[in-house]
Amino acid sequence: MTAKTMVVTTAPKAAVRRRMPLRTAIGSGLGLLVVLTVAIGPWVIGKDPYAIDIANRFAGPSAEHWLGTDELGRDVASRIASGARATALIALGAVGIATAVAIPLGLLTGFLGGWVDLVVTRVVDLFLAIPSLLVAIGVVGVFGASVTTTVLALGLSYWPFYTRLIRSAVVGIRSRAYIDAARVLGASRWRVIRTEILTGLAPLVLLQTTVLLGFAVLDEAALGFLGLGVQPPQASWGSRLAESREFILAQPELALVAGVPIVVAVFAVNLLSDALRDRLDARRIS
Amino acid sequence: MRRTTTLFGVSVLVGASALAGCGGSRSGSESGAGNSAPAVAEITMLQPEPSQGLDPNLAASDASRIPMAMMYETLTERDASGKLIGALAEKWESSPDGKTYTFTLRDKAAFSDGTPITAEDVKFSFDRMKAGEVMKGLLSTLTGVEVVDPKTIRFTLAKPSSVFPETVGRPGSAGILSKKAVEAKSDYFVQPTATSGPWQLTSYIPKGSATFEVNPGYPTPPKIAKIKYTFSEDPAGHAAALESGSGDIANIGYVDAERLKAGGVVQVLQSDALAPLFWGWDRSKPPFSDKKVRQAIAFAVDRESRQTACWSGTGGITYGNILRPWDPNYTEINAYRTASRQESVAKAKALLTEAGWVEGAAGARTAKGVSGMADGAPFKVTVPYESNWPAAGCHVQVLQQNLKEIGVEVTPEKYDPAAYWGDAAKGKFAMYHGGAGASGSADLYQNWFHSKGSLTALTTHLDDKSIDAKIDDALAATSPEGAGAIFKELEQWQADELPMLVIGYQWPQVAVGKRVKNFTAPLDADSANLVRAEVG
Numbered sequence: 112m113t114a115k116t117m118v119v120t121t122a123p124k125a126a127v128r129r130r131m132p133l134r135t136a137i138g139s140g141l142g143l144l145v146v147l148t149v150a151i152g153p154w155v156i157g158k159d160p161y162a163i164d165i166a167n168r169f170a171g172p173s174a175e176h177w178l179g180t181d182e183l184g185r186d187v188a189s190r191i192a193s194g195a196r197a198t199a200l201i202a203l204g205a206v207g208i209a210t211a212v213a214i215p216l217g218l219l220t221g222f223l224g225g226w227v228d229l230v231v232t233r234v235v236d237l238f239l240a241i242p243s244l245l246v247a248i249g250v251v252g253v254f255g256a257s258v259t260t261t262v263l264a265l266g267l268s269y270w271p272f273y274t275r276l277i278r279s280a281v282v283g284i285r286s287r288a289y290i291d292a293a294r295v296l297g298a299s300r301w302r303v304i305r306t307e308i309l310t311g312l313a314p315l316v317l318l319q320t321t322v323l324l325g326f327a328v329l330d331e332a333a334l335g336f337l338g339l340g341v342q343p344p345q346a347s348w349g350s351r352l353a354e355s356r357e358f359i360l361a362q363p364e365l366a367l368v369a370g371v372p373i374v375v376a377v378f379a380v381n382l383l384s385d386a387l388r389d390r391l392d393a394r395r396i397s
Numbered sequence: 398m399r400r401t402t403t404l405f406g407v408s409v410l411v412g413a414s415a416l417a418g419c420g421g422s423r424s425g426s427e428s429g430a431g432n433s434a435p436a437v438a439e440i441t442m443l444q445p446e447p448s449q450g451l452d453p454n455l456a457a458s459d460a461s462r463i464p465m466a467m468m469y470e471t472l473t474e475r476d477a478s479g480k481l482i483g484a485l486a487e488k489w490e491s492s493p494d495g496k497t498y499t500f501t502l503r504d505k506a507a508f509s510d511g512t513p514i515t516a517e518d519v520k521f522s523f524d525r526m527k528a529g530e531v532m533k534g535l536l537s538t539l540t541g542v543e544v545v546d547p548k549t550i551r552f553t554l555a556k557p558s559s560v561f562p563e564t565v566g567r568p569g570s571a572g573i574l575s576k577k578a579v580e581a582k583s584d585y586f587v588q589p590t591a592t593s594g595p596w597q598l599t600s601y602i603p604k605g606s607a608t609f610e611v612n613p614g615y616p617t618p619p620k621i622a623k624i625k626y627t628f629s630e631d632p633a634g635h636a637a638a639l640e641s642g643s644g645d646i647a648n649i650g651y652v653d654a655e656r657l658k659a660g661g662v663v664q665v666l667q668s669d670a671l672a673p674l675f676w677g678w679d680r681s682k683p684p685f686s687d688k689k690v691r692q693a694i695a696f697a698v699d700r701e702s703r704q705t706a707c708w709s710g711t712g713g714i715t716y717g718n719i720l721r722p723w724d725p726n727y728t729e730i731n732a733y734r735t736a737s738r739q740e741s742v743a744k745a746k747a748l749l750t751e752a753g754w755v756e757g758a759a760g761a762r763t764a765k766g767v768s769g770m771a772d773g774a775p776f777k778v779t780v781p782y783e784s785n786w787p788a789a790g791c792h793v794q795v796l797q798q799n800l801k802e803i804g805v806e807v808t809p810e811k812y813d814p815a816a817y818w819g820d821a822a823k824g825k826f827a828m829y830h831g832g833a834g835a836s837g838s839a840d841l842y843q844n845w846f847h848s849k850g851s852l853t854a855l856t857t858h859l860d861d862k863s864i865d866a867k868i869d870d871a872l873a874a875t876s877p878e879g880a881g882a883i884f885k886e887l888e889q890w891q892a893d894e895l896p897m898l899v900i901g902y903q904w905p906q907v908a909v910g911k912r913v914k915n916f917t918a919p920l921d922a923d924s925a926n927l928v929r930a931e932v933g
Contacts, residue, residue, distance in 0.1 A: 163798045165702040342811050344794045359633050361652040
């Protein structure tokens with residue numbers, strides 16, 4: 112009897128081409144536009160954002176001035192591009208500060224528990240009771256308005272709820288079986304935190320950082336609008352909004368041009384963070 | 398979502414500001430129309446809240462002085478042509494030596510509660526002013542106030558003063574108070590009653606509005622019986638309210654003014670006022686201790702650009718004078734006028750080089766042999782300005798660009814308005830932006846240049862005995878010509894010495910709805926303009 116070997120062959124499947132969801136595509140496109148504005152915008156436009164040209168104030172869009180000129184005859188496009196850098200710096204700085212405070216505190220309270228958790232969580236609760244923009248306004252009021260203060264103000268207003276979030280996540284991860292397994296195998300606390308908990312937190316941190324960036328852009332705009340953000344003549348998106356307010360009836364296009372970049376940036380960040388959430392959400396993937 | 402609502406909230410705020418004053422009754426409504434009740438002429442004014450309060454001894458800002466001028470009348474005031482006339486005073490006369498002034502009160506003048514205004518009330522008011530912060534500088538030579546009879550009051554001065562009748566007419570600040578009413582209530586100034594002005598305050602809602610109704614005891618009753626005084630500081634919102642007809646009188650922005658004027662929607666009233674805009678500086682130390690540096694800045698400042706950019710071309714400019722052409726003591730000075738911008742910059746650069754500020758890399762100026770400065774120190778100056786004054790921010794940004802052309806680095810600093818003038822008086826600023834008003838040459842030189850002047854510490858910081866003596870001589874001069882010669886000499890001196898650099902003037906600008914007739918001048922001059930107005 113001869114053994115028969117049956118070979119089953121299958122035709123190679125055509126590679127499944129996963130289409131990028133529309134919102135991700137839009138978010139990526141708008142995000143890229145913002146990043147390019149920040150990175151090379153001032154260079155591409157090639158105008159001094161501070162140079163005044165009184166004879167040419169409130170000029171409409173032209174080949175010389177793509178988005179026209181403002182109340183002092185400054186090139187609006189170059190001020191938007193230059194302001195993008197200030198706004199990006201503030202947003203990244205503020206989120207950086209909040210992240211730098213929230214991760215260690217959240218880890219400490221969530222992992223250690225006990226009285227450390229109790230004390231820190233109560234302090235966080237205290238800060239959560241104060242509206243974050245009010246905290247930011249308070250900080251600016253004490254230290255004066257500048258880019259540095261705005262970064263500090265927003266960073267300090269974000270850390271409480273971010274810390275809460277990290278703590279909750281750590282408490283959840285801490286009770287997982289693989290953490291117990293690591294302990295049983297003799298892993299030190301530091302090793303558990305470093306290799307197990309931090310790794311588990313990474314998607315959350317990535318997602319929260321993205322979301323916070325959108326918040327920071329909006330809050331910079333709000334502070335700038337209130338005259339508490341970046342100070343003139345330096346441009347930021349918020350300060351452009353404030354500068355255009357005086358002329359909102361006579362030259363409404365200035366306010367429009369100042370507001371559009373904020374909307375675009377926040378919309379892009381929101382779409383991208385949604386996409387990121389979908390990508391990182393394990394249950395959804397499974 | 399919290400962040401989404403933040404921006405939305407900001408948008409709502411803008412909208413709400415723009416609509417400020419739109420609520421409530423239709424402004425200027427003829428209440429009672431359609432029934433048998435007599436029509437009440439009513440208007441709505443949009444003005445900042447008098448946050449300094451309504452005590453003339455404490456409140457000096459325009460926000461307080463405008464409502465105070467409506468409530469507290471002075472002994473004298475200016476008519477539509479600018480001539481000094483009696484307000485509560487029917488007439489006045491001075492002694493030959495100019496040291497005694499006797500005022501006779503109008504017979505019919507009464508407070509809003511019906512009690513007559515007497516010489517006792519005038520004495521009480523001036524004794525109070527002498528002790529108060531606002532008027533004590535202006536009344537520093539007043540040594541005695543004597544009640545001659547119930548309608549006659551005599552003022553004795555330590556030195557002759559030709560401007561005393563003008564001083565007692567300072568709107569709001571020199572208002573006559575009811576002795577009985579003020580002494581009866583310790584919190585009288587929270588909501589003053591029994592007041593001497595054309596209107597009386599009938600309601601005050603903090604952060605909201607106030608209502609003024611006509612004072613039946615006022616000698617020349619105003620035609621506008623009721624004024625809703627809505628607290629608002631948003632010029633763009635004021636323009637929108639005027640445009641929609643929900644406001645009648647308000648300060649508006651210069652860009653909006655041009656637009657509304659062109660559209661014929663409102664009347665925009667401006668007056669050529671002596672309200673200098675200036676750069677103050679610390680002359681006690683370098684760089685501004687050197688006159689050449691100050692003169693260099695005077696050449697470098699582009700006055701036309703500032704006026705166009707920050708005031709939409711309105712307001713005056715000056716190249717040396719402080720006084721306005723309408724002042725009898727004015728003689729044109731063009732010390733810093735050149736044929737072109739290039740020439741101005743060249744002159745400024747030459748003066749800086751002479752002063753020891755040499756041009757270095759990329760045109761930046763650095764010290765070389767400047768007394769009190771290390772060699773190589775860059776010419777950098779931080780210039781603060783009041784954060785609640787948009788035109789001031791504009792001025793500093795124009796200055797920054799102007800001085801960049803001569804290698805001087807300016808850093809604008811938005812400053813807390815509550816602390817601004819206090820810090821200016823303490824000499825905290827090397828250079829700063831300022832603006833204030835004066836009624837004429839005597840008021841200007843007495844209060845801005847005399848060491849005891851009420852505004853000297855905020856403007857020129859002068860403490861020069863020879864200048865004091867000249868001003869005293871001018872004020873004591875028995876003839877206008879004698880005073881004029883001294884004021885002209887002082888005007889020439891300041892143009893050369895530059896204790897402060899006056900670059901132009903802010904012309905008070907008020908937008909008035911078409912229904913308001915006979916309102917001829919800006920509000921901050923006096924309530925007399927409002928008294929003459931009517932709803933047509």
